[in-house]
Amino acid sequence: MRVSVPATSANMGPGFDTLGIALRMKNQVVIKPSKFHSVSLKGEGSNNPALKDNNMFISIFNDFYHNLSTKRRNFRFEFFNEVPMSRGLGSSSAVIVSAIASAYAIEGIELPKPKLLNLALAYENHPDNITPAVMGGFNVATVQDNEVKYIKKDMPKYLKAIVVIPNRPISTHMSRKTLPYKYSKDDAVFNLSHASLLTAAFMTENWEMLRIASQDKFHQKYRMKQMPELFEVQKTSLKAGSLMSTLSGSGSTFFSISHADDCRKIEKELKAKFPHFRVFVSDFDNYGVRVDK
Numbered sequence: 001m002r003v004s005v006p007a008t009s010a011n012m013g014p015g016f017d018t019l020g021i022a023l024r025m026k027n028q029v030v031i032k033p034s035k036f037h038s039v040s041l042k043g044e045g046s047n048n049p050a051l052k053d054n055n056m057f058i059s060i061f062n063d064f065y066h067n068l069s070t071k072r073r074n075f076r077f078e079f080f081n082e083v084p085m086s087r088g089l090g091s092s093s094a095v096i097v098s099a100i101a102s103a104y105a106i107e108g109i110e111l112p113k114p115k116l117l118n119l120a121l122a123y124e125n126h127p128d129n130i131t132p133a134v135m136g137g138f139n140v141a142t143v144q145d146n147e148v149k150y151i152k153k154d155m156p157k158y159l160k161a162i163v164v165i166p167n168r169p170i171s172t173h174m175s176r177k178t179l180p181y182k183y184s185k186d187d188a189v190f191n192l193s194h195a196s197l198l199t200a201a202f203m204t205e206n207w208e209m210l211r212i213a214s215q216d217k218f219h220q221k222y223r224m225k226q227m228p229e230l231f232e233v234q235k236t237s238l239k240a241g242s243l244m245s246t247l248s249g250s251g252s253t254f255f256s257i258s259h260a261d262d263c264r265k266i267e268k269e270l271k272a273k274f275p276h277f278r279v280f281v282s283d284f285d286n287y288g289v290r291v292d293k
């Protein structure tokens with residue numbers, strides 16, 4: 001059985017804890033019944049031996065598997081990870097979503113995506129990464145009475161993401177602590193109006209509006225101060241023709257969107273200016289978590 005979950009970019013500027021989008025890069029796990037428990041890792045995390053013994057995926061999988069099954073089978077878990085950890089690309093959401101989906105699938109129990117999304121909420125209390133991880137596409141999400149309420153929009157193929165991954169991580173947990181405890185009414189209205197405009201721009205495919213609508217006063221500048229080169233990444237990307245360029249989740253990755261015709265030029269300029277960062281073009285994912293039995 002194989003489960004794959006896409007990377008996600010949350011916030012998208014002003015949509016703090018609300019907006020998120022799924023990218024084509026993904027984490028995959030292949031699970032096979034086996035005599036003994038074993039774990040193999042390829043890609044991101046493979047140089048971290050601790051992940052073989054103390055792995056968030058295995059502990060969430062076990063929580064669900066032990067609840068769903070009376071049998072005590074052992075499994076071989078083969079991980080193929082493309083989503084870097086603590087870089088603002090939703091690695092923890094990818095792990096949570098794939099572990100829950102895997103436990104149900106291995107027991108042959110149907111798990112509708114909205115139910116999976118609500119189960120994932122117990123492990124990550126903001127819905128902006130888990131929603132696109134489960135559903136794919138661009139999503140607006142909120143939590144009401146312990147349920148995620150969301151609206152999804154598929155992304156067109158003629159738009160691409162340009163992803164800049166710095167060589168240093170930022171932990172989401174630590175990064176949230178750097179944010180102000182309170183915001184002024186002006187800042188609240190600024191973010192409310194920009195997030196609303198950004199959402200409307202996605203829904204109506206008014207891409208030229210993204211540059212203005214993606215501005216934020218809630219979190220980016222506080223977080224980007226931890227890695228000041230990110231201000232230059234944003235400037236370079238916008239100058240080279242991006243439609244929008246925002247911190248991805250809590251960082252450190254920077255996420256831009258452009259027309260397909262412009263993406264290689266933007267990628268080239270970012271690569272030339274930031275040779276120590278990983279820069280690449282990605283398609284969007286419109287499907288979300290995928291289970292192949």
Ligand SMILES: Nc1ncnc2c1ncn2[C@@H]1O[C@H](COP(=O)(O)OP(=O)(O)O)[C@@H](O)[C@H]1O
Pocket residue numbers: 027044045051055056057081084085086087088089090091092093095170171172173249250
């Ligand atoms: N592939 C993985 N396998 C196991 N645990 C993972 C994996 N990816 C992420 N994690 C867990 O998630 C944590 C990173 O979460 P977080 O700081 O929220 O990063 P991100 O911004 O990528 O979601 C890691 O320290 C690790 O505990």
Ligand SMILES: N[C@@H](CCOP(=O)(O)O)C(=O)O
Pocket residue numbers: 008010011016017018087088089090091092126128129172176219248249250251
């Ligand atoms: N809304 C959250 C999003 C965190 O995303 P991640 O990919 O960095 O885990 C936040 O801004 O803290």
